Amino acid sequence: MAKPIVKCNVANCSFWGEGNKCQAESILVEIDAHANRDYSMEAGVEPYEKAEHQDSAHNIKETCCHTFRPKE
DSSP states (O other): OOOOOOOOOOTTTEEEEGGGEOOSSSSOOEGGTTTOOOOOOOOOTTGGGOOOOOOOOOGGEEESSOOBBOOO
């Protein structure tokens, strides 16, 4: 299966790549109501393991990306 192309306009993210392509191995998109939750990854743990719940967004404005990591 081909890896999907994820476009991102947040150029100060460490996963940002040329052509606005996200270079992260996995991506977590959450609803804004959970924007302040901590989904930190630990070594040896499946990425975003704690994010196994289901919510619904009514429109694009109600979503956010938890994969963002600022460039140093």
